[in-house]
Amino acid sequence: MIRVSRCKEVLKSFIKSRLWWLYAKPVNDVALLDISMAIAKRIGVKPFKVIKVVEAGFYNAMVFSFSCKGITITSLLKEASRDVLEGVMLHEYAHCKLKHGLKLLCLASLLLFLSILIAIYIIYNSTTVAEVIVALMIFAIMYMAIQLILRYVARRFEYEADLFAVSYTSNSCAYISMLRTFLYYKSTKNRFLEILDSHPSPLNRIEYILKSFPELSKCIESAVVGPGGLEPPTYGSPLNAPAFSHPKRSKDP
Numbered sequence: 453m454i455r456v457s458r459c460k461e462v463l464k465s466f467i468k469s470r471l472w473w474l475y476a477k478p479v480n481d482v483a484l485l486d487i488s489m490a491i492a493k494r495i496g497v498k499p500f501k502v503i504k505v506v507e508a509g510f511y512n513a514m515v516f517s518f519s520c521k522g523i524t525i526t527s528l529l530k531e532a533s534r535d536v537l538e539g540v541m542l543h544e545y546a547h548c549k550l551k552h553g554l555k556l557l558c559l560a561s562l563l564l565f566l567s568i569l570i571a572i573y574i575i576y577n578s579t580t581v582a583e584v585i586v587a588l589m590i591f592a593i594m595y596m597a598i599q600l601i602l603r604y605v606a607r608r609f610e611y612e613a614d615l616f617a618v619s620y621t622s623n624s625c626a627y628i629s630m631l632r633t634f635l636y637y638k639s640t641k642n643r644f645l646e647i648l649d650s651h652p653s654p655l656n657r658i659e660y661i662l663k664s665f666p667e668l669s670k671c672i673e674s675a676v677v678g679p680g681g682l683e684p685p686t687y688g689s690p691l692n693a694p695a696f697s698h699p700k701r702s703k704d705p
Contacts, residue, residue: 473514476504476524487534488523491541495620497549500541505530511634513540518557520548535626539617546616552609560602567594606650611660618661618668625671631658632672 484503492499500515502522511532513525523544529537547553571591578584614631618624634654646653652660662669 472506472508472512472526473504473524475508476506478502479505479530481505481530483534484530484537487537488541491538491545491620495542495545495549497545511630513544515544515547516553518553532630533626535621535623536630538623539621539627539630542617542620543613546613547609550609550612550616552606552613556602556605556609559605560598563598563601564595567591567598570594600647603648603650607652610651611657614657614661615664618665624665624668628658628661628668628671631661 481503485499488503489499498520500521500523504522504524506524506526508526509528511526511529513523513529515523523541525537525540529540532540568591571587571594574587574590575584578587614627618627621627631654646656658672
């Protein structure tokens with residue numbers, strides 16, 4: 453019984469960590485709504501109608517970019533500074549404004565449709581069971597290739613959303629400080645494993661931002677190299693940073 457109970461706890465914890473947004477509840481937080489409305493006005497989009505919070509021991513946020521009617525954040529993030537919350541919401545608003553969800557859906561539908569057509573063509577022209585099996589294997593390989601392509605595009609969209617957020621936030625250092633903090637909540641993967649992830653590592657995201665906004669290196673010039681790449685910020689709260697705003701994007705791609 454103890455083992456069964458333990459297995460249930462582990463399974464429940466795993467599901468909650470992967471599908472954490474399903475446990476979110478709407479909140480009527482004036483401060484969060486104020487930040488959301490201010491950002492929406494700044495970038496010219498409709499504000500989120502619903503803000504949900506889930507009790508979780510990690511930092512994360514997401515928005516269903518098809519409707520973009522609401523945002524979901526974790527309780528740890530809710531307690532962060534206003535500058536950090538502004539950066540997080542800008543990142544999620546970027547996914548909506550730049551229609552990343554719709555683009556991914558269209559790309560996935562197109563690639564899947566083409567792979568199905570190819571598989572059907574091969575099966576239709578097959579005369580033996582072996583040829584049908586080969587056709588199904590080809591479809592399986594194409595499906596895995598599609599997943600890798602979609603994850604690559606998703607990572608590019610994350611970089612794009614980061615640059616958007618840094619461009620419009622009132623405190624760019626707070627955004628970089630937040631990513632530095634993530635280094636200690638999300639392990640840095642090797643190059644091979646990262647191609648399976650829809651999000652780049654926090655360290656790669658920081659490097660990409662600094663490549664486009666080299667002047668923001670001032671935000672981390674006092675950092676010490678550690679096991680995750682950088683030591684946690686030392687600005688009092690781990691999610692606070694000195695103001696350094698309105699960077700000018702580098703001309704280099």
